[in-house]
Amino acid sequence: MTDSAAKPRARASEKRRRLTAAAARVLHEQGVERTTLADIARAADVPVGNVYYYFKTKDELVRAALSEHSAHLDELTGELARLPDPRDRLKALINTWVDQRETAARHGCPTGTLAVELDKRADGTLDMEAGAVLRRLLDWAAGQFRELGLSAPDDLAVTLISGYQGMSLLANALRDPEIMTREGARLLSWLDSLEPAA
Amino acid sequence: MTDSAAKPRARASEKRRRLTAAAARVLHEQGVERTTLADIARAADVPVGNVYYYFKTKDELVRAALSEHSAHLDELTGELARLPDPRDRLKALINTWVDQRETAARHGCPTGTLAVELDKRADGTLDMEAGAVLRRLLDWAAGQFRELGLSAPDDLAVTLISGYQGMSLLANALRDPEIMTREGARLLSWLDSLEPAA
DNA sequence: GTCTATACTGGGATAGAC
DNA sequence: GTCTATCCCAGTATAGAC
Numbered sequence: 001m002t003d004s005a006a007k008p009r010a011r012a013s014e015k016r017r018r019l020t021a022a023a024a025r026v027l028h029e030q031g032v033e034r035t036t037l038a039d040i041a042r043a044a045d046v047p048v049g050n051v052y053y054y055f056k057t058k059d060e061l062v063r064a065a066l067s068e069h070s071a072h073l074d075e076l077t078g079e080l081a082r083l084p085d086p087r088d089r090l091k092a093l094i095n096t097w098v099d100q101r102e103t104a105a106r107h108g109c110p111t112g113t114l115a116v117e118l119d120k121r122a123d124g125t126l127d128m129e130a131g132a133v134l135r136r137l138l139d140w141a142a143g144q145f146r147e148l149g150l151s152a153p154d155d156l157a158v159t160l161i162s163g164y165q166g167m168s169l170l171a172n173a174l175r176d177p178e179i180m181t182r183e184g185a186r187l188l189s190w191l192d193s194l195e196p197a198a
Numbered sequence: 199m200t201d202s203a204a205k206p207r208a209r210a211s212e213k214r215r216r217l218t219a220a221a222a223r224v225l226h227e228q229g230v231e232r233t234t235l236a237d238i239a240r241a242a243d244v245p246v247g248n249v250y251y252y253f254k255t256k257d258e259l260v261r262a263a264l265s266e267h268s269a270h271l272d273e274l275t276g277e278l279a280r281l282p283d284p285r286d287r288l289k290a291l292i293n294t295w296v297d298q299r300e301t302a303a304r305h306g307c308p309t310g311t312l313a314v315e316l317d318k319r320a321d322g323t324l325d326m327e328a329g330a331v332l333r334r335l336l337d338w339a340a341g342q343f344r345e346l347g348l349s350a351p352d353d354l355a356v357t358l359i360s361g362y363q364g365m366s367l368l369a370n371a372l373r374d375p376e377i378m379t380r381e382g383a384r385l386l387s388w389l390d391s392l393e394p395a396a
Numbered sequence: 397g398t399c400t401a402t403a404c405t406g407g408g409a410t411a412g413a414c
Numbered sequence: 415g416t417c418t419a420t421c422c423c424a425g426t427a428t429a430g431a432c
Contacts, residue, residue, distance in 0.1 A: 029318070030318055033229070033232060036406080037408070047416080047417055048418090049419080049420095050417055050418090052409070053415075053416070057409080058408070058409090108317065112314075112367055112371075113314050113318070115367065115371035116306060116314045116371075117315065119306065119370050119371060120227070120232055120305075120311070122228070128373070131371035131372050131373070134368065134371050158365075158368060158377055158381065161364075161368060162361065162364035162367075162368050162381055163364055164364070165363070165364040165367045165368060166361055166364025166365070166367070167364070169310055169313065169314065169360075169363045169364070169367065170332065170356060170359060170360050172317050173313035173314075173317060173328060174332070175326070175329070179356055182353055182356065183357065183360055186357060234424080234425060234426085236425080245399055245400080246399090246400090247399060247402095247427090247428090248399055248400090250426090251397075251398070251399080255426085256425095256426070256427095398432085399430105400431075401428100401429090401430090401431090402429085403426105403428075404426085404428095405426085406423105406425095408421105408422090408423090408424100409420100409421085409422085410420085410421075411421090412417105412419090412420105413416105413417085413419090414415105414418095
């Protein structure tokens with residue numbers, strides 16, 4: 001009996017997951033304000049009006065997309081944790097960014113562009129949530145710098161992530177993926193130049 | 199006769215200028231998609247429906263806001279031109295950014311956030327126009343680096359403007375103006391470290 | 397040349413059928 | 415638990431009064 005109910009439940013969460021994944025992708029490509037629930041439903045292959053069974057409001061879908069980005073970040077840092085040297089982890093992170101250059105040139109950083117859009121809101125509902133995801137990335141990077149014994153690890157993290165956001169924004173605005181390549185190389189040699197205080 | 203017609207014409211363009219200035223300000227604060235024509239009209243103290251006498255569509259108001267930013271940029275570089283040393287001009291530019299830190303922390307870089315939002319559009323109408331303004335800033339900066347006899351002036355310009363966009367985005371997402379101060383200081387010492395190739 | 401009243405559309409949200 | 419039909423509002427744009 002409980003088992004017979006399991007399948008519908010499974011399908012329900014399956015659709016919910018499809019909607020979440022679609023939201024993350026479509027909101028990144030089109031932005032929050034220009035994306036309709038119909039767009040997301042279509043991308044998830046779910047009937048339009050049905051969306052409200054899984055998400056009460058559009059904002060909840062945005063929130064789900066943010067969790068998706070956050071989970072993706074966890075996955076990435078989890079993989080990087082296998083590298084013994086923190087500096088190598090940071091370098092691998094930068095290489096990941098450069099590998100994504102075509103996407104960045106077309107749509108920007110998923111979290112960064114979301115942060116820009118949500119910060120324009122007057123209502124205090126979601127306007128800091130994207131910032132919170134960026135904050136987690138900053139904290140992770142600061143941890144790596146700390147492990148390296150560098151002073152002011154938090155500031156170094158800001159410099160690194162700021163570099164990523166800046167190059168993504170410019171690559172996007174100018175539609176030029178090579179900006180990611182060149183600035184990525186610069187960040188790599190910057191990393192190499194950092195030495196612990198004597 | 200031609201003189202008697204001058205006053206209404208002057209008033210007309212006066213309102214047009216008020217609308218343009220209001221558009222630049224409100225679009226920066228609220229973003230394009232969340233700003234209604236009524237918002238801009240109210241900020242410009244012009245009757246709502248009247249807007250269409252001066253601007254045929256909302257997109258034209260966005261375009262006007264972009265010209266405003268572009269003009270503001272010209273004004274700024276014009277002032278900086280009075281400094282004899284290109285390096286001092288670049289430093290003064292960075293100091294201007296840091297002085298604007300409270301605004302940046304609240305609303306981001308006017309042109310950068312506009313670029314992010316417009317790039318989300320599928321229609322090829324305005325999606326590159328903000329990028330064009332950023333391009334002009336890049337070109338100006340590259341000119342300064344070239345005057346200094348530095349190699350790869352275009353890449354240095356990208357690094358500088360990317361730094362500005364990155365620190366503005368992070369300051370905005372985290373609502374922390376001090377990020378502008380710290381990253382600004384870093385950019386200043388980076389500038390000082392640059393030497394012409396021997 | 398200036399402004400008002402209103403038409404029209406897109407899209408978020410809901411009630412309720414199956 | 416799934417989906418359809420529909421309501422309703424916000425907001426752009428226009429027609430036309432003054």
